[in-house]
Amino acid sequence: MSRFTVAAAALIVAISPACAVSAQTPAPAAGAVPLEAFAALPVMSSLAVSPNGAELAWIDRSEGGTRVRARSRAGGDLLIDVDVSDRTVRGVFWASPDHVGILTSVLDQTPLGYGQWTIMDLVNVRTGRAARAMSEAERRTFPLIGGYMSGTYRGDPVLYVEAFGEVARGGYAYNLYRVDLNNGRARTHEEGVENVQGFLVRPTGEVAARVTYVAEDGRWKLAARTGSGWREVYATRALLDPPSLMGFGRTPDTVAFSGEVDGKATISHVGLLAEHEVPPIVLPDRPNAVFRDTAGTIVGLGFYGSGQQYVFLDPAIQASWSRVSGAFAGKQVTISDASNDYKVFTLFVTGPNEPGSYYLFDAERGAVSLVRRTMPGVTQVAEVRAVSYTAADGTPIEAFLTLPPGRDPKSLPLIMHPHGGPQARDELGFDWWAQAMAARGYAVLQPNFRGSEGYGEAFIEAGFGEWGRKMQSDLTDGVRWLAEQGIIDPSRVCIVGSSYGGYAALAGMTLDVGTYRCAVSVSGVSDLRAMLREEERQGLAGRKSPTIRYWNRFMGGTGSGDRTLDLRSPAMLADKVEGPILLIHGRNDTVVPYEQSEIMERALRAAGKSVQLVPLEGEDHNLTYAPTRRQTLEATIAFLERNNPPQ
Numbered sequence: 001m002s003r004f005t006v007a008a009a010a011l012i013v014a015i016s017p018a019c020a021v022s023a024q025t026p027a028p029a030a031g032a033v034p035l036e037a038f039a040a041l042p043v044m045s046s047l048a049v050s051p052n053g054a055e056l057a058w059i060d061r062s063e064g065g066t067r068v069r070a071r072s073r074a075g076g077d078l079l080i081d082v083d084v085s086d087r088t089v090r091g092v093f094w095a096s097p098d099h100v101g102i103l104t105s106v107l108d109q110t111p112l113g114y115g116q117w118t119i120m121d122l123v124n125v126r127t128g129r130a131a132r133a134m135s136e137a138e139r140r141t142f143p144l145i146g147g148y149m150s151g152t153y154r155g156d157p158v159l160y161v162e163a164f165g166e167v168a169r170g171g172y173a174y175n176l177y178r179v180d181l182n183n184g185r186a187r188t189h190e191e192g193v194e195n196v197q198g199f200l201v202r203p204t205g206e207v208a209a210r211v212t213y214v215a216e217d218g219r220w221k222l223a224a225r226t227g228s229g230w231r232e233v234y235a236t237r238a239l240l241d242p243p244s245l246m247g248f249g250r251t252p253d254t255v256a257f258s259g260e261v262d263g264k265a266t267i268s269h270v271g272l273l274a275e276h277e278v279p280p281i282v283l284p285d286r287p288n289a290v291f292r293d294t295a296g297t298i299v300g301l302g303f304y305g306s307g308q309q310y311v312f313l314d315p316a317i318q319a320s321w322s323r324v325s326g327a328f329a330g331k332q333v334t335i336s337d338a339s340n341d342y343k344v345f346t347l348f349v350t351g352p353n354e355p356g357s358y359y360l361f362d363a364e365r366g367a368v369s370l371v372r373r374t375m376p377g378v379t380q381v382a383e384v385r386a387v388s389y390t391a392a393d394g395t396p397i398e399a400f401l402t403l404p405p406g407r408d409p410k411s412l413p414l415i416m417h418p419h420g421g422p423q424a425r426d427e428l429g430f431d432w433w434a435q436a437m438a439a440r441g442y443a444v445l446q447p448n449f450r451g452s453e454g455y456g457e458a459f460i461e462a463g464f465g466e467w468g469r470k471m472q473s474d475l476t477d478g479v480r481w482l483a484e485q486g487i488i489d490p491s492r493v494c495i496v497g498s499s500y501g502g503y504a505a506l507a508g509m510t511l512d513v514g515t516y517r518c519a520v521s522v523s524g525v526s527d528l529r530a531m532l533r534e535e536e537r538q539g540l541a542g543r544k545s546p547t548i549r550y551w552n553r554f555m556g557g558t559g560s561g562d563r564t565l566d567l568r569s570p571a572m573l574a575d576k577v578e579g580p581i582l583l584i585h586g587r588n589d590t591v592v593p594y595e596q597s598e599i600m601e602r603a604l605r606a607a608g609k610s611v612q613l614v615p616l617e618g619e620d621h622n623l624t625y626a627p628t629r630r631q632t633l634e635a636t637i638a639f640l641e642r643n644n645p646p647q
Contacts, residue, residue: 035637037377038436039630044372046091046336047346047358048100051150053339055079055125056346056371057092057100058358068092068102070125073360079125088624090118093337095150096157098126099181101133103145105620107588110142110164111172113538115590116620117144120161122181131184134163137177138188141165146174149296151203153178160189160201167191174198176207198245200255203294208272209233209255211245215546218242222255224272234270240549243268246290248297250313256298258287263457285456294340304454307332307428317342320363327368332429346371350429353381375430380405382438386428389481391450391474395462398455399447399478400426401487402438404646412443413492413646414482416475416508416516420499422467422554423460425452436633437496441646443488449474451554465556467528468507468568475504476512491517494644496636498522499592499621506570506600509577518643520582520636523592523621526571526600532560534593574603580610582639584632586619 043062049055057070065085071078080100088105095101102121110117120133134141146162159179167173173192176199179185190199190207200209210230212221218239223230236243243259249269256269266280289302291312300312312318324345325333331351336358338345343363350356355375361368385401403409415437419426426446434444448454449471451463463471475495483490495508495516502524508516525531535547552558557565566572581604585597597613604611614635619628
């Protein structure tokens with residue numbers, strides 16, 4: 001599709017499922033799905049449709065390795081079949097009707113720090129020729145691709161790519177490059193300046209606008225191209241949550257950007273050629289997806305709500321989407337991709353009795369067809385219920401309760417399973433980790449505690465300063481509510497989480513003593529000030545980094561020198577722990593340093609507590625690799641069954 005897509009790793013990543021201990025594989029109950037089936041990576045992912053809707057491309061893991069494949073929707077021989085088992089592939093897309101792009105993560109040191117960055121390969125589906133994009137850029141570039149958009153240059157198809165690289169006057173900036181789709185060669189199309197964040201480009205290559213953002217003081221500016229210069233058309237100051245450039249507005253001479261006005265998510269329009277006064281449009285929440293036509297004009301938006309929701313401005317596209325969503329009532333439907341005319345959608349569907357499948361919708365035929373089930377080894381899916389309860393201060397909390405198959409929902413052992421972020425959320429769909437624990441006899445509760453996305457700006461803001469406080473007690477209130485309903489036995493509760501959820505697991509054992517019998521913390525933060533010090537060291541802006549401001553906002557502190565943070569740092573409270581703790585952490589984690597688990601292990605051992613730290617060699621923050629996922633489940637289940645038996 002002709003739209004910029006974010007490809008670079010975010011500075012702040014919502015923390016996701018866990019990693020694990022070497023342990024003997026627990027024996028499954030009769031008829032239970034084996035743990036390796038839950039741990040397996042999906043046999044199909046990132047299903048993309050060509051611009052004309054005629055062909056599909058996807059990541060394929062059905063034969064042991066990892067391949068990128070493409071074929072006609074009508075069937076027949078594969079157009080391409082590329083072995084990519086030697087790299088960490090994150091996604092595929094159609095760069096043109098003849099070219100598939102492959103996005104790969106690499107660990108690398110750049111002027112922006114050491115982290116997971118993105119590189120791109122391009123494959124011609126007609127000739128099979130592959131090329132590394134930007135390997136011979138006009139000036140040195142780093143594997144740090146920001147956005148990309150299909151377009152033309154002098155009538156030939158190209159890819160416009162934002163990437164970090166050298167500039168002629170010295171130093172580095174985000175530049176806009178023009179990439180030849182056949183050989184990957186890149187030329188500087190528009191040189192960036194200091195603090196530039198991105199460009200707005202017409203499909204013919206005309207640069208219409210650019211955005212700059214000064215991290216130190218929060219100045220965000222939108223400037224329109226005027227001949228060889230630039231004219232500022234909008235400016236604001238936002239130390240956190242700056243506006244986000246979305247694309248051209250409803251006319252080619254306007255720019256649309258999302259932001260916040262008076263605590264409400266909004267879309268604003270600014271004229272590129274003259275003043276353009278349009279009141280901000282209030283949205284139900286900040287968009288998490290933007291759909292554009294071939295001219296770059298917005299045609300639709302995606303939001304969280306009671307599941308993923310979409311709204312299209314074109315009545316015909318909206319009617320198609322209404323038919324699609326109606327066909328999957330009660331399930332979670334996510335748009336994976338769409339043709340340029342939005343007459344063909346690829347869809348990912350999950351929900352009750354559906355661990356995940358890709359479907360194809362053809363508007364002209366009015367038909368929905370199954371493409372592939374992604375988790376064929378999962379033959380039984382535990383029931384997931386959407387529930388709600390009230391926190392101690394009256395705040396309503398939505399949660400998802402997974403129940404063990406074949407057991408009466410009474411006096412069950414519980415695993416509290418908080419999500420990462422913390423500004424993220426869980427959904428009513430298939431969660432491989434929760435399902436694996438439920439398959440072994442545990443009820444699993446996943447609360448969207450205050451600070452979670454999808455419930456409006458006010459609910460997110462309710463989490464500010466509540467790290468280890470009300471965000472933590474929201475979890476405890478969920479345990480209390482389930483006990484009052486008679487669903488769980490409050491004496492048999494453990495907590496398992498990753499990233500922020502890993503912190504919550506450790507905080508459950510140190511700040512909420514007596515609620516949990518045991519805890520598994522995967523990539524969890526244990527020392528808040530040490531975490532901030534590392535972020536200050538890595539970031540270009542040091543203590544004035546937006547990342548530091550983000551953490552300060554949720555932690556309720558003033559930076560790494562704030563000793564009050566020690567009062568909510570589990571490593572400083574190790575003497576309070578009353579049960580065993582399992583720590584799991586990837587050595588290559590660039591989001592939460594491995595050191596955070598080492599700090600916790602040392603503190604627990606010094607306090608004479610039961611602890612085990614399992615380092616995951618080669619693993620990142622997101623449990624990317626199938627062997628590690630399997631190790632995670634096997635070790636976690638063994639730990640839980642030993643310390644909180646399901647029977």
